Amino acid sequence: MTERPISDLSLVWHQIRYQNRIFWRTPVAAFFTIVFPLMFLVIFTTVFGNDRISEIGVTFGQYYASAMAVFGAVSATYTNLAVQTAIARDDGILKRVRGTPLPPWIYIAGRVGSAVYIAAIAVVVMLAFGSVAYGVRIFGESLPSLIVTFVIGVACFAALGLLVAALAPSSDATPVLANATLLPLAFISGIFFISGPNEPAALRAIAGLFPLRPFGLAFHDGFDPLEVAARGGWLGQFHWPELAVMMLWMVGAAVLATRVFTWEPRVGEREGGRRRRSLAAR
Amino acid sequence: MAAIVVRRLVKHYGDVAAVRGIDFEVRPGEVFALLGPNGAGKSTTVEILEGHRTRSGGEIEVLGFDPETAGRDFRERIGIVLQTTAIERELTVTEAIDIHGRVYAGRRSTQELVELVGLEEKAGARVKTLSGGQKRRLELALGIVGDPDLLFLDEPTTGFDPSARRQAWSVIANLTSLGKTVLLTTHYMDEAQHLADRVAVISAGRIVAEGTPDTLGGRAEASTRVSFSLPVGTAVGGPLERARADGDRYVLEADDVTRVLHEITGWALHNDVELIDVTVDRPTLEDVYLELTGGGQDD
Structure with missing residues (x-):
């Protein structure tokens, strides 16, 4: 028996540590979040060559590394957080946590904190690999803007990920729901395809209403030497309208998620459901 | 003061009445079993007392709290072992006890718990490699890691083979010898007889008999x-x-x-x-x- 005061902050810290440990022990999640975007980068630069893109003035590697960094960050927060949270809910893990003194917000903060940490790793790994393999350049003036864009971007997609987990009727449906929303958006948001001047203005406008294109654009511009030069000092690098769009989505998703989020398993506890069925069959 | 007081408890799911007016009291230090077939309303009753569900009517008091509105203070003092195992598969036994223990102001040591539930040899093993019985014993360890005054055990040995059940029983008997109050649900007669000081038989949302295992249903007077x-x-x-x-x-x-x-x-x-x-x-x-x-x- 040890009696000791526990601060909420240290609880958050330990929750993050354990969520990280679980993440790294789940090879599939680690692969899709860290390795998958790297593979895309290699494939795209191999297929298209690492030439200068005439329309936007940067090399393919420079463009794709920033786009894939955003994709990795979004996978870590939106897709992973949604899927892992829904599985934990349907396994009954959330329900058990709810029966302990751990405040719910600390548990959620642990999951979000871990997802953000892994998103940061995905971005750093992508940029490090890009700079070594494809000569991707990083500009000091745009770094503050990139960091703020990252923080608001992952916060926005973490809130959306939790909302998807809350709305999904079962954990099986969660990856479908997450990918069916993310992938089409990625195609029209300049993540997989370069949005040049030939892109229909209407499509661009529609994509701009969703949070992915603003995230990608603000990130991409920070790596575009012409854009960085044109915007002047570090304060000029900030993409205020794009940040505003992401913050609106973040607040909306967070408010809605807190209303619809449940801690009870849906469609029966997964293992328990199987066990009951097999007992009934006996 | 009673550890649990239940008065005229009612729970509806839509039109279906799962619990139809239940009364009972559990005294401190007592092992009380709710015995009944599947679907009788045992788990619904227990989950209302744990604070997992709201009630449709009646009054309840658990350790002096109303579980529906109680917060962290209440959960510091109870331990819950749910009906189905739900532990992060990728953690080891030691890690699982550790992370769950951290959330309590007062906790039992990981080492002590591993020994108490007999998982010494599996202490470093991932949860996903444990057998059903071992997982259940780990759940038991998680239920008592906060050194609770009151422990809820919802069908602690369902699906066990006889030897795993004996093992789990001896673990539970260990706990009760520490003076903990235990509310147990089960549909095994022998489990209620073995573990409980008092038994309430519940059927179709009502308590149909209550007493010690020896006197239940007039057994003591029966010829x-x-x-x-x-x-x-x-x-x-x-x-x-x-x-x-x-x-x-x-x-x-x-x-x-x-x-x-x-x-x-x-x-x-x-x-x-x-x-x-x-x-x-x-x-x-x-x-x-x-x-x-x-x-x-x-x-």
């Missing part, structure tokens, strides 16, 4: 049964005429067993008849239970 078989073709006479046939056996209800045994064995010796497989017993808890719950067709 003793003497039963036996006879060789084929034996002519029944004398005291055996009072016996009723039950299949190929004869049963005598007796309040004075000694006299009845003396009479029938005397008659048998005198007539040179062999009494085969003589048994003397009272109605088992299972008999009482099946009668109370309407034949147990639910299971």
Whole structure:
């Protein structure tokens, strides 16, 4: 028996540590979040060559590394957080946590904190690999803007990920729901395809209403030497309208998620459901 | 003060009434079992007391709290072992106990718990590699890591093989010897008999009997049964005429067993008849239970 005061902050810290440990022990999640975007980068630069893109003035590697960094960050927060949270809910893990003194917000903060940490790793790994393999350049003036864009971007997609987990009727449906929303958006948001001047203005406008294109654009511009030069000092690098769009989505998703989020398993506890069925069959 | 007070508890799911007015009290330090078939309302009742569900009507008090509105203070003092295992598969046994223990202001040491539930050899193993029984014992460790005053055990051994069940029972018996209050649900008669100080039989959302395992359903007052078989073709006479046939056996209800045994064995010796497989017993808890719950067709 040890009696000791526990601060909420240290609880958050330990929750993050354990969520990280679980993440790294789940090879599939680690692969899709860290390795998958790297593979895309290699494939795209191999297929298209690492030439200068005439329309936007940067090399393919420079463009794709920033786009894939955003994709990795979004996978870590939106897709992973949604899927892992829904599985934990349907396994009954959330329900058990709810029966302990751990405040719910600390548990959620642990999951979000871990997802953000892994998103940061995905971005750093992508940029490090890009700079070594494809000569991707990083500009000091745009770094503050990139960091703020990252923080608001992952916060926005973490809130959306939790909302998807809350709305999904079962954990099986969660990856479908997450990918069916993310992938089409990625195609029209300049993540997989370069949005040049030939892109229909209407499509661009529609994509701009969703949070992915603003995230990608603000990130991409920070790596575009012409854009960085044109915007002047570090304060000029900030993409205020794009940040505003992401913050609106973040607040909306967070408010809605807190209303619809449940801690009870849906469609029966997964293992328990199987066990009951097999007992009934006996 | 009672650890748990339940008065006229009612729970509806839409039009379906799962709990239809239940009353009971659990005293501190007592092991109280809710015994009943699947779907009788046991888990619903327990989950309301744990604070996992809201009630439709009635009053409850758990350790002086209303679980529906209680917060962190209440959860510091209770431990819950849910019906299905739910532990992060990728953590080791030690890590799982550790992370769950951290959330309590007062906790038992990981080492002590690993020993208490007999998982020393699996301490470093991932949860996903544990057998069903080992997972359940780990759940038990997680339920008591906060050193609770009151422990909820929802069907702690469902799906166990007999030896795993014996092991789990000895772990639970260990806990109760520490003076913890335990509310247990089960649909196994032997489990209630083995672990509980008092039992309430619940059927279709109502408590149909309550008492100690020995007195439940009037078992203490029930008359003793003497039963036996006879060789084929034996002519029944004398005291055996009072016996009723039950299949190929004869049963005598007796309040004075000694006299009845003396009479029938005397008659048998005198007539040179062999009494085969003589048994003397009272109605088992299972008999009482099946009668109370309407034949147990639910299971």
